[in-house]
Amino acid sequence: MSTKIYDDFTKLPVDKMAQEITNMTYGYNQTNVPKAHYKKLLSKPIQEAMEASVSVQLVDTIYNTLNGLFSENSLLFLKALICLDKNIKPKNLTAQEYQALQISSEAMANGCEKKSHPPFINEEISELFDDVLENGEHYVLKNNKE
Known part of the structure; x- marks a missing residue:
């Protein structure tokens, strides 16, 4: 008998692993990430x-x-x-x-x-980094297109 969830998890097929990760993710503030996303990542x-x-x-x-x-x-x-x-x-x-x-x-x-050191990158690139870090790539790219 396994002593940890991880022990059983590693023996699952990719499809069931993806579903289990989706379930775990949902357990965090009811965050819904589709199983297909994790299946794609696990199949890379x-x-x-x-x-x-x-x-x-x-x-x-x-x-x-x-x-x-x-x-x-x-x-x-x-x-x-x-x-x-x-x-x-x-x-x-x-x-x-x-x-x-x-x-x-x-x-x-x-x-x-x-x-310390002076900034080596220009302000625009520094702001882009901060925006992506805070809001994610899709949010930043969507706002830049408008």
Whole structure:
């Protein structure tokens, strides 16, 4: 005899699993999600599910690298970001570009606190992120079309 619901759940066929998840979801504030939604998710090839996981792992690696570089020397990091944004190769900087890079990176750095950093993305993208986080993709896309 199983000791937990999970033990029996893992032995169910996909159709019954989907129904059980629908029932559990309904138990939370009577949230109704159709069985077909869960059946579709449970039937996805493992490769599709793994792609998202691998993507998150890669983003985490890049995040840790960027965060380390910023912590090590924020001014050089900001200069590199400006070069990326302006599509300037640091090896080919002219004297004018170097002067503009120096002044603009220092202005960005002055906006930073010791442990913080300036916003790296523009305000519109930041607001989009916040809207999707708070309201979901469908709500945001529907409102943007109007």
